[in-house]
Amino acid sequence: MKYAWILFIFSFLIGQTKAQDSLVIRRIYDEALLRGQAYENLRQLCKDIGPRLSGSAQAQMAVDWSYEKMRAYQFDKVTKQEITVPHWERGTTETAWYKSVNQYAPVRKLHLLALGGSIGTNGLLEAEIIEFETMAELKNAKAKEVEGKIVFLNQPMDAAQIQTFKAYGACYAIRGNGAVEAGKLGAKAVVIRSLGLPIDEHPHTGSMHYEKDIPKIPAAALATKDADALSTALQAGKVRFYLEMDCREFPDATSYNVMAEIKGSIHPEQIITIGGHLDSWDTGEGAHDDGAGVIHCLEALRIIQTLGIKPTHTIRVVFFMNEENGNQGGQQYAKWCLANGEKQIAAMESDRGGFAPRGFGLDGPDQYLGMLQSFEPMLRSYDLHVFEKGYGGVDIGPLKEQYPGIPLFGFVPDSQRYFDYHHAPSDVFESVNKRELELGAAAIASFVYLLDKNL
Amino acid sequence: MKYAWILFIFSFLIGQTKAQDSLVIRRIYDEALLRGQAYENLRQLCKDIGPRLSGSAQAQMAVDWSYEKMRAYQFDKVTKQEITVPHWERGTTETAWYKSVNQYAPVRKLHLLALGGSIGTNGLLEAEIIEFETMAELKNAKAKEVEGKIVFLNQPMDAAQIQTFKAYGACYAIRGNGAVEAGKLGAKAVVIRSLGLPIDEHPHTGSMHYEKDIPKIPAAALATKDADALSTALQAGKVRFYLEMDCREFPDATSYNVMAEIKGSIHPEQIITIGGHLDSWDTGEGAHDDGAGVIHCLEALRIIQTLGIKPTHTIRVVFFMNEENGNQGGQQYAKWCLANGEKQIAAMESDRGGFAPRGFGLDGPDQYLGMLQSFEPMLRSYDLHVFEKGYGGVDIGPLKEQYPGIPLFGFVPDSQRYFDYHHAPSDVFESVNKRELELGAAAIASFVYLLDKNL
Numbered sequence: 001m002k003y004a005w006i007l008f009i010f011s012f013l014i015g016q017t018k019a020q021d022s023l024v025i026r027r028i029y030d031e032a033l034l035r036g037q038a039y040e041n042l043r044q045l046c047k048d049i050g051p052r053l054s055g056s057a058q059a060q061m062a063v064d065w066s067y068e069k070m071r072a073y074q075f076d077k078v079t080k081q082e083i084t085v086p087h088w089e090r091g092t093t094e095t096a097w098y099k100s101v102n103q104y105a106p107v108r109k110l111h112l113l114a115l116g117g118s119i120g121t122n123g124l125l126e127a128e129i130i131e132f133e134t135m136a137e138l139k140n141a142k143a144k145e146v147e148g149k150i151v152f153l154n155q156p157m158d159a160a161q162i163q164t165f166k167a168y169g170a171c172y173a174i175r176g177n178g179a180v181e182a183g184k185l186g187a188k189a190v191v192i193r194s195l196g197l198p199i200d201e202h203p204h205t206g207s208m209h210y211e212k213d214i215p216k217i218p219a220a221a222l223a224t225k226d227a228d229a230l231s232t233a234l235q236a237g238k239v240r241f242y243l244e245m246d247c248r249e250f251p252d253a254t255s256y257n258v259m260a261e262i263k264g265s266i267h268p269e270q271i272i273t274i275g276g277h278l279d280s281w282d283t284g285e286g287a288h289d290d291g292a293g294v295i296h297c298l299e300a301l302r303i304i305q306t307l308g309i310k311p312t313h314t315i316r317v318v319f320f321m322n323e324e325n326g327n328q329g330g331q332q333y334a335k336w337c338l339a340n341g342e343k344q345i346a347a348m349e350s351d352r353g354g355f356a357p358r359g360f361g362l363d364g365p366d367q368y369l370g371m372l373q374s375f376e377p378m379l380r381s382y383d384l385h386v387f388e389k390g391y392g393g394v395d396i397g398p399l400k401e402q403y404p405g406i407p408l409f410g411f412v413p414d415s416q417r418y419f420d421y422h423h424a425p426s427d428v429f430e431s432v433n434k435r436e437l438e439l440g441a442a443a444i445a446s447f448v449y450l451l452d453k454n455l
Numbered sequence: 456m457k458y459a460w461i462l463f464i465f466s467f468l469i470g471q472t473k474a475q476d477s478l479v480i481r482r483i484y485d486e487a488l489l490r491g492q493a494y495e496n497l498r499q500l501c502k503d504i505g506p507r508l509s510g511s512a513q514a515q516m517a518v519d520w521s522y523e524k525m526r527a528y529q530f531d532k533v534t535k536q537e538i539t540v541p542h543w544e545r546g547t548t549e550t551a552w553y554k555s556v557n558q559y560a561p562v563r564k565l566h567l568l569a570l571g572g573s574i575g576t577n578g579l580l581e582a583e584i585i586e587f588e589t590m591a592e593l594k595n596a597k598a599k600e601v602e603g604k605i606v607f608l609n610q611p612m613d614a615a616q617i618q619t620f621k622a623y624g625a626c627y628a629i630r631g632n633g634a635v636e637a638g639k640l641g642a643k644a645v646v647i648r649s650l651g652l653p654i655d656e657h658p659h660t661g662s663m664h665y666e667k668d669i670p671k672i673p674a675a676a677l678a679t680k681d682a683d684a685l686s687t688a689l690q691a692g693k694v695r696f697y698l699e700m701d702c703r704e705f706p707d708a709t710s711y712n713v714m715a716e717i718k719g720s721i722h723p724e725q726i727i728t729i730g731g732h733l734d735s736w737d738t739g740e741g742a743h744d745d746g747a748g749v750i751h752c753l754e755a756l757r758i759i760q761t762l763g764i765k766p767t768h769t770i771r772v773v774f775f776m777n778e779e780n781g782n783q784g785g786q787q788y789a790k791w792c793l794a795n796g797e798k799q800i801a802a803m804e805s806d807r808g809g810f811a812p813r814g815f816g817l818d819g820p821d822q823y824l825g826m827l828q829s830f831e832p833m834l835r836s837y838d839l840h841v842f843e844k845g846y847g848g849v850d851i852g853p854l855k856e857q858y859p860g861i862p863l864f865g866f867v868p869d870s871q872r873y874f875d876y877h878h879a880p881s882d883v884f885e886s887v888n889k890r891e892l893e894l895g896a897a898a899i900a901s902f903v904y905l906l907d908k909n910l
Binding site: 029030033034162198358381385414416417433434435436439 | 489614615652653811813836872888889890891
């Protein structure tokens with residue numbers, strides 16, 4: 001009987017807490033949707049500054065903008081962390097076309113972007129082009145087939161994959177390793193089919209790498225529509241490919257992670273890191289990738305502060321630099337935290353675009369899965385339904401090495417439109433829907449509120 | 456022991472069936488995403504024909520297009536059902552502006568659309584305009600305050616509502632009944648704030664009505680941005696409003712529901728109706744509302760046929776006419792089914808746009824809820840998570856009267872962007888994402904497959 005009473009009181013208290021949590025979450029959503037600043041902040045980042053590749057003047061403007069914005073919000077502490085980043089520039093010439101025996105369309109100028117990190121062509125490069133449908137096919141090729149030619153890697157993303165990030169992952173190698181594999185076989189350059197789902201005229205850039213002792217060759221991505229046209233031309237006979245790019249690497253540059261925090265009321269020494277990356281590719285405006293992510297997190301911190309929520313632990317927002325081509329921001333942040341004796345207890349990243357929220361994934365020990373799933377009843381009416389194992393994020397990833405066992409969480413918006421825009425000139429402010437962006441910020445603020453209470 | 460064996464075999468058979476269902480659903484998604492025809496069909500409907508208001512020449516083109524398209528797909532039976540529909544036309548003049556004592560912006564030309572069914576102004580109408588924030592406020596007003604003036608109903612949709620259709624429902628009365636309530640008080644016209652969520656320059660039209668013995672007055676919707684500007688002008692002092700519209704009603708016209716079916720292999724006499732509405736407002740291209748819905752259902756039937764799925768019951772796709780301003784298609788269809796002795800056993804409608812699918816709602820007896828929820832495990836990996844009580848649709852609604860107890864289902868896509876486009880000039884083909892549309896068709900085909908097996 002006595003135990004029954006204890007149980008009753010306990011249940012009552014839990015009920016009270018849940019009711020209180022629900023009220024706080026409702027206030028978070030009201031603030032985001034009725035008095036939100038996310039959309040205007042994203043507009044400034046995309047339109048007043050624009051694309052923000054590491055080492056560029058615009059990346060520095062974005063650092064300054066972020067720092068001033070965080071200070072204007074009067075967070076407890078606003079700092080910049082100096083880091084060293086690569087500095088690559090696209091240059092001013094980027095032209096490609098082909099000539100084919102196809103009588104219907106004998107010459108076609110192509111929509112193409114150099115891959116980030118590629119060397120230039122040193123004038124016009126001209127060669128026969130040879131197509132491979134997969135990376136495996138290229139690896140099985142003989143050097144004499146490839147030598148002196150341009151390699152065309154035409155592996156399409158699998159549209160049948162419901163989770164578009166899986167389709168992206170399956171093609172990642174043609175962009176990341178294409179130049180190495182083609183270089184090994186003596187190719188003069190490598191041209192890949194863009195890692196994008198629609199068939200359109202937007203090429204998608206992204207990172208690539210070279211390896212020691214393998215000849216460096218220029219690497220570029222073709223718009224999917226052009227890749228299809230080139231493939232058709234190759235079915236008709238030999239195709240000469242013309243490529244001129246003057247992109248190049250510069251000496252490493254100094255840049256910054258930018259961060260702000262709200263001090264924990266009970267455990268200020270224990271830190272929950274949330275963030276996204278401030279840098280972007282140099283085409284488009286980095287609106288979904290990852291303007292939306294940094295603005296989500298900034299807005300979440302603003303909402304928490306504005307509503308007078310006093311988190312138990314310190315909540316720190318980090319705008320990471322250099323996720324796109326080196327991840328120096330993420331790596332140096334994790335090391336710096338440990339070197340400073342900081343206690344990092346959890347981290348969350350938003351780097352999947354500003355689309356309608358679906359939920360959160362856990363990248364960490366199973367013991368945190370129950371906690372994550374316990375959030376669902378309070379967030380279900382906000383259309384959040386993904387509470388499962390998943391991926392955290394590139395920027396927060398290195399925290400795992402420095403803090404073994406730390407739970408990392410990734411914000412999961414709807415993924416269906418992401419690869420329409422990813423790394424493409426179309427990733428501009430106009431491609432982000434105001435309401436979807438605001439719902440993302442509210443979902444993240446609510447998640448951080450619950451995470452702080454349950455850790 | 457004996458029972459244990461029976462249980463084992465039973466479980467095994469259920470397991471086999473589920474595994475088989477999963478394979479069929481996977482094939483449905485592959486067909487929709489890899490060889491889909493939905494996007495091209497929607498392009499034709501939006502671009503080759505355009506908006507399709509009941510009674511218009513374009514509505515007739517759409518009927519012909521649908522009938523020929525269904526015949527080209529060689530469905531078992533393709534028919535048109537003759538119905539009578541209202542015929543209203545916007546005319547060629549639709550101009551509005553205001554003059555205000557506001558020195559900063561003394562005159563503003565407005566983005567405005569007559570509401571469907573409104574009378575014209577019979578030349579330029581000019582009067583002082585008076586603002587009400589809600590319908591309730593207008594109802595409480597005295598005739599002498601309103602008489603001879605233009606009523607401005609400036610009730611915004613509540614952006615804090617997560618389910619945007621609820622925010623729409625809460626404002627519906629200002630559009631549907633504004634002319635009646637303002638007319639009762641002697642107003643010369645009524646102008647409403649558009650039922651749209653973004654603050655932009657797209658006015659949103661939609662249906663309104665008049666009542667017997669209450670003076671008919673012109674009714675129109677202002678773009679939200681203009682509504683805000685007008686409200687600001689009214690804070691500065693009196694505002695004169697100028698309105699000229701030559702929209703008018705014509706005699707009723709003949710039109711058609713268009714339908715096609717795949718005969719049931721076991722119960723051909725039992726019919727599952729799926730559909731959307733072919734008509735649209737006369738602005739934009741009716742892409743989300745409801746081009747997407749009819750194309751979803753057409754594509755679902757095509758996929759079922761293409762994959763050689765033999766449904767047990769007859770699956771009938773209906774492109775309903777006149778959902779927007781009269782629902783004659785839905786009403787006459789339900790009566791016609793009963794009069795023909797048809798056995799309608801379930802219906803599903805898609806009329807919430809072509810966005811990423813979330814699931815299905817049940818409008819019908821609770822006994823069907825368990826069945827609906829039993830679909831979830833097979834559809835969860837396709838990002839479908841809504842399997843609950845909900846709303847069916849306007850077109851299939853009248854089946855409830857003729858077939859008491861019939862379960863109606865509504866397709867539920869993500870609702871966040873719907874009221875950016877609903878009834879506005881921006882509801883064009885380009886606002887529909889190819890992949891989201893295809894996923895909708897696949898979700899509906901999968902749902903129909905499961906529904907047919909479980910009824």
